[in-house]
Amino acid sequence: MIKRSFFKSKYLPYLLIFPQLLVTLTFFYWPAVQGIFQSFLLSDPFGRKSKFVWFYNYIELFTDPLYLKSIFITFTFSIAVAFVSISLGLFIASMANRALKAKALVRTMLIWPYAVAPAISGIMWLFLLHPSYGIVALAIKEWLGVNWNPVLYGSDAMVMIVMASAWKQVSYNFVFFLAGMQAIPKSLIEASAIDGASPFKRFWFISFPLLSPTFFFLTVMNIIYSFFETFGIIHTVTQGGPGGSTNILVYKVYQDGFVGLNLGSSAAQSVVLMTLIIVITFLQFRFVEKKVQYSG
Amino acid sequence: MVEKTPFLDLFTYAFLMLGIFIVGFPIIYSLIAATLSLEEVSRVPMPLIPGDQFIVNMKEAWSRGDLGTQITNSFIMASGITIGKIAVSMIGAFSIVYFDYRFRVVAFASVFCTLMLPVEVRILPTYEMAANVLSPLQSLWDFLHLNSLMSWFSGNDISVTLNWCLLDSYTGLILPLVASATCTFLFRQFFLTVPEELCEAAKIDGASPMMFFRKILFPLSKTNIAALVVIEFVYGYNQYLWPLLVTTNPKMTTAVIGLQNLIPQADDLPEWNIALGAAVLVMVPSILVVLLMQRWFVKGLIEKEK
Incomplete structure (x- = not known):
């Protein structure tokens, strides 16, 4: 799209778009092409010699039980994070939307975890869930009778990173749900109230369906968040352990590429991730935008 | 809201308090x-009454983690990304929306395609790129066999190596994160809603494109810029993976990375008071930015994702 009235100039538009294109080309396209190219090569760890091996890296990857496990872990992790943070965000937002007088104050009190870096959230939860010092760990041990030890047990470690990741994301979801609820026309709510619908029914039959675009959008955003931005949490809290039980895909790319120096495999993993995110983006634009939008 | 529901209101406030x-x-x-x-701090359970060691712990954390240097680095990185991103994408969007030229659609599409490709998915190649930004030119040079061509011309052996390394530098921390399709897209959407009459009037008055940009478009975008400043500052300040890769020199790392060294490991003294003190210190700047500019922040967050 372009404005009806626009400027004509021979060099200026090129000059203006040039910085953006230059950075995009050098740091997006060239690395992406390099990555794809590298994924077809097998090279020694010092990058001196390399051999073209077609799909060898990919075949290795998808027959590697560790990689398949990592895929499974990533999906479990991201679904858990999305579920916990979205349901908490929705719950708190629906409460906050009822608190007419204190709305601004409540929003201020709930918004700030957004500013906390994932890695810092990781450090705080590492302490809260520390097997010997953490207070939440203590509560889990006392009340649930679980022998809590995320350093030893993979499932405990998974719970730990889910909590650290979901906590930070609650405020993000909250902001969107609150904005979405405030955008719902008051007349709809009032009309159904006159028809005798209780507050719960009004939420379930009016607010909730009208929030479905927000809901889908947030699902996508939360999954992307837990796929990629949680790198800091994994790196500070578990480093993929114990025994690879929290080794999500992004962390594996980093470990294989930078620690293990398996360049071809790391590149192939990057390509898989790129494909995945392109598919997600595509689905979001095609499916979500069209099917779930009620308000046009 | 509509009717009086004292019981439900009580319930609401109770759960809100719990949530907060x-x-x-x-x-x-x-x-x-x-x-x-x-x-x-190593007593189980830890006492919930604040002690008096706050200043001592903070001093210790500050000197042990070299937080002064690292927070400065974080600030430089975050401001660099914020300013760079907004400047680059604003003029980019201006070019796409207000000019008609042959490669307009191509330019827009190529920027738009990168909309959701975070740095995390192309770690290694981007790192190699940062290690030598001129490597594409070098490949081109080698591909065209320009070395032998030049040797042939001059009669001497000449080899040209192009090298510009961004590792352990502010440029390396900032530049790769400056490219952002989201900001360009946001500015494009905003520019499209600016009334046509403003541009027409400016043209009639004989304003040049840059004059129009400076005197009309820029002042109109102030709220959008404010919103993006908050979001991008927080984004830049909280970056983890990229600074981790690009910096090896402790004088160049950012605060969020540096914290990692303060976490007590299994064999260390459990000095969680210092680690958490440092963590609190490091998150103060970004929390302050979000809270003080909350209005623009919420607006920006919601606009950005539309």
Whole structure:
């Protein structure tokens, strides 16, 4: 799209778009092409010699039980994070939307975890869930009778990173749900109230369906968040352990590429991730935008 | 809301308080831990009454983690990304929306395609790129066999190596994160809603494109810029993976990375009071930015994702 009235100039538009294109080309396209190219090569760890091996890296990857496990872990992790943070965000937002007088104050009190870096959230939860010092760990041990030890047990470690990741994301979801609820026309709510619908029914039959675009959008955003931005949490809290039980895909790319120096495999993993995110983006634009939008 | 529901209201406020408490708990707890002495913090359970060691712990964290240098680095990185991103994408969007030229659609599409490709998915190649930004030119040079061509011309052996390394530098921390399709897209959407009459009037008055940009478009975009400043500052300040890769020199790392070294490992003294004190210190700037500019922040967050 372009404005009806626009400027004509021979060099200026090129000059203006040039910085953006230059950075995009050098740091997006060239690395992406390099990555794809590298994924077809097998090279020694010092990058001196390399051999073209077609799909060898990919075949290795998808027959590697560790990689398949990592895929499974990533999906479990991201679904858990999305579920916990979205349901908490929705719950708190629906409460906050009822608190007419204190709305601004409540929003201020709930918004700030957004500013906390994932890695810092990781450090705080590492302490809260520390097997010997953490207070939440203590509560889990006392009340649930679980022998809590995320350093030893993979499932405990998974719970730990889910909590650290979901906590930070609650405020993000909250902001969107609150904005979405405030955008719902008051007349709809009032009309159904006159028809005798209780507050719960009004939420379930009016607010909730009208929030479905927000809901889908947030699902996508939360999954992307837990796929990629949680790198800091994994790196500070578990480093993929114990025994690879929290080794999500992004962390594996980093470990294989930078620690293990398996360049071809790391590149192939990057390509898989790129494909995945392109598919997600595509689905979001095609499916979500069209099917779930009620308000046009 | 519509009718009087005292019971439900009570329930609402009770759960809201609970929600706020749960959300705030990790930070409050860390703050308390930061005021205790080593002996108190390693008691099980840790006392919930703040101690008097706050200043001592903060001083220790500050010097041990070299937080002064690292927070400065974080600030430079975050401001660099913020300013760079906004400047680059604003003029980019201006070019796409207000000019008609042959490669307009191509330019827009190529920027738009990168909309959701975070740095995390192309770690290694981007790192190699940062290690030598001129490597594409070098490949072109080698591909065209320009070395032998030049040797042939001059009669001497000449080899040209193009090298510009961004590792361990502010440029390396900032530049790769400056490219952002989201900001360009946001500005494009905003420019499209600016009334046509403004541009027409400016043209009639004989304003040049840059004059129009400076005097009309820029002032109109102020709220959008404010919103993006908050979001991009927080984004830049909280970056983890990229600074981790690009910097090896401790004088160049950012604060969020540096914290990693303060976490007590299994064999260390459990000095959680210092680690958490440092964590609290490091998150203060970004929390302040979000809270002080909350209005623009919420607006920007919601606009950005539309």
